[in-house]
Structure formats: C-alpha cells, structure tokens
Amino acid sequence: MNVPSLYFHPDYLDAVRTGRKTTTVRFRDPVEVGPVSLVFEADEEVALPGVVTRLTETTVGRLSEADAVADGFRDLAELHGRLRYHYPDIEPTDHITVVHFRQVT
Template identity: 70%
Template sequence: MEQVTVSCGWREPRAVSAGATILVTVDGGVITQITPKRVAELTEADAVADGFRDLAELQDRLRFHYPGIKPTDDATVVHFRLTS
C-alpha cells in the first residue's frame, strides 16, 4: 500500500506551519508544506497524493464528509514527510 503524504481538508483548524510535528494515525510526520486554496482549485495531483484514484473521488468524499462544502470555500493541502 502506498503511503499518503498529503491531506486535503476543509474548515479544519490548521494552526500549523512547515516543520511542525504532526501525528498521522499511528505514524509520526513532519509538515513540509501548507498550501491554502479554494475547493475548486484542488487538482488531480492533490487527489492522487491524498490517496484517491482521481479528483472526482476526492470531491465525492469531501461532499460526503462536509455536505455544505462549496467550490468557493477555502481548503488546505498539507504535505508531510513520515518520520516512522
């Protein structure tokens, strides 16, 4: 199984910066980049890096988890490097 090193989120608190230590399920990680963008700006590359087959699957999952999400809403793409 390929390891995910990106997380796309919506309206989730992201008071973190590059270099901060994070917990990713049972593994640890270090944030390498934080990219704010609009939901409509999420790309195929963002989706695949987050473990989805394609952008359509990411969009479906975002709508499932966040029924009120709109294309104009802010999103955050967090890139990280696993440390364990």
C-alpha cells in the same frame, strides 16, 4: 513537548503507511507546519509519527488531478466525493488547506 494530532478516517491508514497518500485536504481545521501525530481512529486508535512539511491554501474548485493523486485517490472526482462525505456542506468556492505531510520513521 506535546505534539499536535492530525486526525484521519481509518480508511486512509494503508495509503499513508505505504506513501500513496502524502496530502490531506482540510476545511475549517487549522493545521501548522511541524511535527504531528498522524492519528487514525477506528476500533483501536493507531498513531504514527509524522511531520507537516507544507500548507497550500486554495479553494475546492481549484483542486487538480495531481492534488487528488497525492491525496491517495484515483482522480479528482473521487477526491470531490470524499470531501462531500467528510464535509457535506462544502462548496467549490470554499477555502481549504492542502496539508503536505510525511511519516517519520
């Protein structure tokens, strides 16, 4: 059985490995609950076994400080900055998915 991949910027590898990052915000990137390969693309690809446990639909403007901390950021301003980095055209009214995941050991 092929396990779908959930791709991450390599900057987030340590935060996922240590459990500081347990969510990721996705914009126009369909994800399903179930087993996944957490893939970090850098000079060498790193893939960790994981599982998506829950999906929460919301808008950028409704994200909270708690969402930012679960996503591995200091605060909401940092999360918003990273969202604009990854998705330059994202707006506060855009619908996004908060993907809750964990590593499987």
